[in-house]
Amino acid sequence: MNIVTDGPPAGFEPHDRKSALTEPWEPLYSRKTDRAVVLGLRASPAHANSRGFVHGGLIGALADNAMGLSCGAMLGHTGGLVTVNLNVDFLASALEGQWLEFDTVFVKPGRTLCFAQAFVTADGQPCARANAVFKVVGGEMRRTG
Numbered sequence: 001m002n003i004v005t006d007g008p009p010a011g012f013e014p015h016d017r018k019s020a021l022t023e024p025w026e027p028l029y030s031r032k033t034d035r036a037v038v039l040g041l042r043a044s045p046a047h048a049n050s051r052g053f054v055h056g057g058l059i060g061a062l063a064d065n066a067m068g069l070s071c072g073a074m075l076g077h078t079g080g081l082v083t084v085n086l087n088v089d090f091l092a093s094a095l096e097g098q099w100l101e102f103d104t105v106f107v108k109p110g111r112t113l114c115f116a117q118a119f120v121t122a123d124g125q126p127c128a129r130a131n132a133v134f135k136v137v138g139g140e141m142r143r144t145g
Helices: 056-075
Strands: 029-032 039-043 080-090 099-108 112-124 126-136
Touching: 039 056, 056 080, 056 099, 056 112, 056 126
Parallel strands: none
Antiparallel strands: 029 039, 039 099, 080 126, 099 112, 112 126
């Protein structure tokens, strides 16, 4: 498998949603589809634990982020979403240098709760899956899907 180290795959642009939590992990990238916001990054030492594996906390945080953004986009929601439950299953190790993608599949978007599942891949191979429930708070909603 070829590992590309000089930029994101086609379709990914610099992620436009910044936060203090994710700032140390930059650069982050995103690709928007009609049903999801897919996040991506090239794993570097800033993303890894002392053994060179991508840290599970980073995987959990970015899976949560991707699912929340995707639920908001899918629902056309202008307010916020608050995570009420998050589960992450680690399937394999992700390593420095690999391209990680956080892709969301909806289980049940709703008006008050949104259930989502994300699959995380490292160079195209599954390394984690996450499930979350989000409470829809404030704002207006225009369902898009």
